[in-house]
Amino acid sequence: MNTNWEKLGYVDAPIEKSVDLKSEIRRLCKEKNAIILSHYYTEPEIQDIADFVGDSLALAQKAATTDADIIVMCGVHFMGETCKILCPEKTVIVPDLNATCSLAESCPADKFAEFVKQHPRHKVISYVNTTAATKAHTDVVVTSTNARQIVESFPIDQPLIFGPDRNLGAYINSVTGRNMILWDGACHVHERFSVNKLIELKKQHPEAKVLVHPECKGAIVKLADVVGSTAALLNYTVQNEASEFIVVTESGILYEMEKRSPQKKFIPLPPEEGTSPCNECQYMRMITLPKVYNSLLHLAPQLEVDADVSRAAVKSIHAMLDISEKLGL
Ligand code: 13P
Ligand code: SF4
Numbered sequence: 001m002n003t004n005w006e007k008l009g010y011v012d013a014p015i016e017k018s019v020d021l022k023s024e025i026r027r028l029c030k031e032k033n034a035i036i037l038s039h040y041y042t043e044p045e046i047q048d049i050a051d052f053v054g055d056s057l058a059l060a061q062k063a064a065t066t067d068a069d070i071i072v073m074c075g076v077h078f079m080g081e082t083c084k085i086l087c088p089e090k091t092v093i094v095p096d097l098n099a100t101c102s103l104a105e106s107c108p109a110d111k112f113a114e115f116v117k118q119h120p121r122h123k124v125i126s127y128v129n130t131t132a133a134t135k136a137h138t139d140v141v142v143t144s145t146n147a148r149q150i151v152e153s154f155p156i157d158q159p160l161i162f163g164p165d166r167n168l169g170a171y172i173n174s175v176t177g178r179n180m181i182l183w184d185g186a187c188h189v190h191e192r193f194s195v196n197k198l199i200e201l202k203k204q205h206p207e208a209k210v211l212v213h214p215e216c217k218g219a220i221v222k223l224a225d226v227v228g229s230t231a232a233l234l235n236y237t238v239q240n241e242a243s244e245f246i247v248v249t250e251s252g253i254l255y256e257m258e259k260r261s262p263q264k265k266f267i268p269l270p271p272e273e274g275t276s277p278c279n280e281c282q283y284m285r286m287i288t289l290p291k292v293y294n295s296l297l298h299l300a301p302q303l304e305v306d307a308d309v310s311r312a313a314v315k316s317i318h319a320m321l322d323i324s325e326k327l328g329l
Contacts, residue, residue, distance in 0.1 A: 009301025010294045011096050021289045025049050028296040034070035036292070037062055039079065040230045041252035041284040046074045046292065053256065055231035056128045057143040057324065063087060064321060072295060073303075074287045076101045080303040081132040085310050085317060092303045095291035099283045101129055103215070106185030107164030109133030115161070119181060122159045125151060126316065129187070130164060132305045136312035138163075141320040144214055144229035146329050147172050151180070153323055167191070171214040171221055189250050189281045190215035192271040198223055201246050201267060208267065209242045213249035220248055237261055251279045 005013040015021075026049065029036060037059050038050035047053045052062050056079065063071055063083040070091045073080040078101055080094035107126075112134050116124055126138040127147070135141060142150045151172050154160060162169035163183030167190065173180055193216055202210065202223065211233040212224035221227055226236050230253050237245055237257050244265045247254060251268040258266060271279050295301065305313075 010298040013294050021293050035066050035068035036072045038074035041250040042074050044255040055229045057145040076283045078104045084303050084305045085314050093295045094303050095295040096286045097301045099286040103129040103187040104131050107134050113137045122161045124161045126163050127165050132309050132313045135316050136309050138316040141316045146324050149327050168214045187215045193269050194272040195219045205244050208244035208246045210246045250281050
């Protein structure tokens with residue numbers, strides 16, 4: 001069979017066995033002035049070859065300031081979109097464009113636009129885990145690092161809509177005393193963590209600190225010692241003197257936690273029985289070394305964002321970056 005790899009964006013195009021993927025990826029980056037950005041949820045070998053590994057806020061900040069000509073985003077589709085919106089003149093590659101996000105998918109732009117229209121007095125805050133088209137109906141984007149401070153930057157009597165994560169929205173409502181109207185979306189990885197297994201693990205490890213990402217359900221958040229973004233949880237493990245941590249977020253973050261604190265023990269919380277075999281985001285894990293190599297070699301698949309959507313969405317992302325800079329985040 002004669003496969004048209006160009007049409008398929010060279011994803012899964014065959015690679016000679018003799019190619020040393022890691023060194024070739026680094027060589028191609030240098031030759032083409034490309035930078036590899038990776039989220040903490042990707043496979044360890046992807047984090048190892050990246051120029052920069054970070055949480056959603058840090059990745060957007062890095063994309064906004066890099067002088068590379070090409071950005072290879074080792075993360076999911078919306079992260080690539082954010083890069084392209086911030087740097088329309090650059091080539092932005094996501095090594096597999098099918099790496100989507102269940103949370104972003106839970107908020108279709110047309111339905112969100114209708115929802116926004118029904119609340120004309122409300123300002124609209126959207127989590128960065130949204131499509132560019134949804135961001136186009138947003139006043140300010142937030143990440144889990146800055147959501148609380150950005151919500152608090154609005155006057156207390158300003159009515160707010162928060163989308164798409166109902167868990168993060170409910171958590172922010174609880175810590176700020178606001179009453180934001182929430183879009184009913186969620187991340188399939190963070191929703192399926194088991195409360196019963198967490199209670200069991202806490203009994204087995206009574207000294208362990210419980211680290212929870214705010215995309216988790218309220219019943220899990222209630223049992224946390226600390227609630228925060230991947231970067232905040234990571235910093236806590238470095239700074240806190242505990243020797244054991246129960247980690248309630250996508251398990252890719254354990255790689256960096258173990259690297260930074262090799263003497264400490266990190267225990268990933270499993271999901272509910274019968275949901276999925278593990279607490280991994282299958283979309284993040286679609287980014288593999290062969291795909292990164294092919295993407296750099298062929299400069300494909302490139303991510304494009306419709307110019308009108310980009311123009312509408314960019315303001316909400318810049319609003320977030322500006323507020324974060326003022327707040328020193
Ligand atoms: P942060 O990187 O903001 O912690 O978000 C986690 C996440 O789910 C990214 O998809
Ligand atoms: Fe989306 Fe959840 Fe995967 Fe993050 S972990 S990319 S929110 S599906």
